[in-house]
Amino acid sequence: MSAQGMRVMILKEGSERTTGKDAQRNNILAAKVITETIKTTLGPQGMDKMLVSGMGDVVITNDGATIMKELDIQHPAGKMLVEVAKSQDNEVGDGTTTAVVLTGELLTKAEKLLDQDVHPTVIVEGYKKAAEKALKILQSLAIDIQPDDEKVLKQIAITSMRTKATAGTSDHLANLATDAVRQIIEERDGKITADIDRIKVLKKKGEGMDQSELVKGIVVDKEISHPQMPKQVRNAKIALVNAKLEIEKTEFDAKININSPDQMKLFLDEEESMLREMTESVVKSGANVVFCEKSIDDLALHFLAKKNIMAIKNASSGDMEKLAKATGGTIQASTKEINAQALGEAKLVEEVKIGDDKLVYVRECKDPHAVTVVIRGGSDHVVDEAERSFHDAICVVRNAIEDHKIVAGGGAPEAETAKQLRDYALQVGGREQLAIEAYAEALEAIPLTIAENSGLDPIDILVDLRSKHASPENKWFGVQIKTGKIADMLADNIIEPLRVKLQVIKSATEAANMLLRIDDVVASKGGGPPGGMPPGGGMPGGMPGGMPDM
Numbered sequence: 071m072s073a074q075g076m077r078v079m080i081l082k083e084g085s086e087r088t089t090g091k092d093a094q095r096n097n098i099l100a101a102k103v104i105t106e107t108i109k110t111t112l113g114p115q116g117m118d119k120m121l122v123s124g125m126g127d128v129v130i131t132n133d134g135a136t137i138m139k140e141l142d143i144q145h146p147a148g149k150m151l152v153e154v155a156k157s158q159d160n161e162v163g164d165g166t167t168t169a170v171v172l173t174g175e176l177l178t179k180a181e182k183l184l185d186q187d188v189h190p191t192v193i194v195e196g197y198k199k200a201a202e203k204a205l206k207i208l209q210s211l212a213i214d215i216q217p218d219d220e221k222v223l224k225q226i227a228i229t230s231m232r233t234k235a236t237a238g239t240s241d242h243l244a245n246l247a248t249d250a251v252r253q254i255i256e257e258r259d260g261k262i263t264a265d266i267d268r269i270k271v272l273k274k275k276g277e278g279m280d281q282s283e284l285v286k287g288i289v290v291d292k293e294i295s296h297p298q299m300p301k302q303v304r305n306a307k308i309a310l311v312n313a314k315l316e317i318e319k320t321e322f323d324a325k326i327n328i329n330s331p332d333q334m335k336l337f338l339d340e341e342e343s344m345l346r347e348m349t350e351s352v353v354k355s356g357a358n359v360v361f362c363e364k365s366i367d368d369l370a371l372h373f374l375a376k377k378n379i380m381a382i383k384n385a386s387s388g389d390m391e392k393l394a395k396a397t398g399g400t401i402q403a404s405t406k407e408i409n410a411q412a413l414g415e416a417k418l419v420e421e422v423k424i425g426d427d428k429l430v431y432v433r434e435c436k437d438p439h440a441v442t443v444v445i446r447g448g449s450d451h452v453v454d455e456a457e458r459s460f461h462d463a464i465c466v467v468r469n470a471i472e473d474h475k476i477v478a479g480g481g482a483p484e485a486e487t488a489k490q491l492r493d494y495a496l497q498v499g500g501r502e503q504l505a506i507e508a509y510a511e512a513l514e515a516i517p518l519t520i521a522e523n524s525g526l527d528p529i530d531i532l533v534d535l536r537s538k539h540a541s542p543e544n545k546w547f548g549v550q551i552k553t554g555k556i557a558d559m560l561a562d563n564i565i566e567p568l569r570v571k572l573q574v575i576k577s578a579t580e581a582a583n584m585l586l587r588i589d590d591v592v593a594s595k596g597g598g599p600p601g602g603m604p605p606g607g608g609m610p611g612g613m614p615g616g617m618p619d620m
């Protein structure tokens with residue numbers, strides 16, 4: 071910077087700066103490109119993306135959060151969209167694509183207003199008001215359900231899963247998701263909660279997805295450590311040990327001079343008696359199954375096998391924690407501490423062969439809330455995507471059980487909210503009215519994108535959608551894929567939890583408003599490119615068939 075011929079350096083040499091409209095437009099452009107990319111995955115007819123990492127790993131997915139994560143976006147504004155997807159995924163588990171598409175649309179509509187010289191702060195205020203109103207509208211639209219209504223819960227799971235590649239067998243997985251969540255429900259202070267971390271999901275390649283199963287208990291992806299141990303233990307008393315059942319090696323190099331065979335024998339005998347002592351404490355505690363987080367010496371395994379005790383070594387710490395919770399046992403840090411009180415309980419522990427692999431099933435644990443879902447599928451890609459859509463399904467079922475409020479899907483709630491927002495915009499008036507109307511248009515992008523992805527004409531759909539929603543009794547009308555018409559989504563049983571829709575509004579509005587407030591992008595040297603697109607940033611150009619101009 072120079073004033074009266076004097077040069078003052080404020081930023082580090084080489085820093086780049088974009089200000090005012092340029093900064094806004096750069097950010098909006100980045101968001102638009104990402105939105106166009108992800109848009110084609112929305113809805114039941116949405117396409118999948120194949121993402122190849124620098125290491126050559128391939129991920130095939132339809133899940134918005136996964137796509138955003140794997141894209142490795144460099145642009146600072148693009149990174150905010152990744153955050154939108156992440157927060158949507160963490161908070162409610164589903165609706166990540168919808169949230170990203172809505173953010174992109176809000177920014178696209180804002181750009182048009184900026185062109186008309188509407189100040190960004192007016193747009194931000196208008197969007198804020200629109201979002202607050204939209205949340206109220208959605209809440210007033212929502213339908214109450216009974217949290218134990220199995221049919222409705224299953225339908226919610228199906229709606230969420232049908233948009234993924236797992237669609238063919240989604241009914242079976244949806245059943246598993248509903249049953250799994252129902253199994254872990256707890257009632258605290260009159261409030262129903264479902265902690266989905268209690269559901270262990272285990273992926274196992276092989277067989278078909280319809281062979282996936284729900285196990286009441288914990289499944290550990292390990293085999294029994296010694297061939298002579300029992301393969302099945304009923305009324306199991308389970309010791310959980312986080313200590314080596316081995317002779318500790320010294321940390322420094324030690325040398326022992328053995329001069330005679332007698333000394334050698336003495337040495338070995340001593341080792342044996344130490345190992346025997348370790349196993350003796352397990353035997354004394356009354357345990358008939360041992361899960362050990364560390365390794366177990368072959369001789370110790372042999373001693374345990376002789377006592378008819380089943381042992382599993384090198385169990386993961388995650389599994390140990392889950393086992394402790396499920397069986398009511400406590401993890402012991404040393405073999406000496408094992409006692410009867412520390413043991414966990416389960417009706418049956420058995421080794422089961424699945425394909426070429428062996429797994430250990432701990433069935434009917436003391437705590438009935440522990441469940442495992444074993445997901446099967448022909449290839450790693452299939453199993454991975456099934457796990458992702460299963461995660462979405464358990465999240466939506468949990469949301470519906472905890473809030474017991476649902477809305478219909480297929481773009482119906484977005485279309486109805488848009489309609490009511492337009493009425494509200496007239497009441498607000500002024501320039502903010504323009505922003506609220508823009509918000510309504512952005513919401514309509516959801517049904518339009520679902521329609522477009524099914525090969526329908528967006529203009530026809532938009533006209534039909536608006537005319538249907540003019541009458542209040544048509545509030546649940548959305549895009550019916552099989553007929554290509556606008557129809558009642560509630561009657562079609564396309565239902566979603568209210569929580570997903572509320573979170574979409576919250577996260578998309580926050581992100582769009584934050585980006586709109588930026589009028590200065592300063593990038594220091596060595597950082598990513600300022601405001602502009604990253605060099606060859608791996609972002610494909612716009613997808614064919616964008617939104618119609620409205």
Ligand SMILES: Nc1ncnc2c1ncn2[C@@H]1O[C@H](COP(=O)(O)OP(=O)(O)OP(=O)(O)O)[C@@H](O)[C@H]1O
Nearest residue numbers: 111112113114133134164165166167168233479480
């Ligand atoms: N059979 C159906 N007919 C019409 N619309 C449907 C149908 N099933 C689901 N939808 C709609 O599809 C949209 C969800 O699509 P999708 O699952 O691809 O995206 P998302 O939930 O936003 O993101 P993600 O699942 O990747 O986190 C919702 O608006 C939902 O109502």
Ligand SMILES: [Mg+2]
Nearest residue numbers: 164165230233
């Ligand atoms: Mg979804």
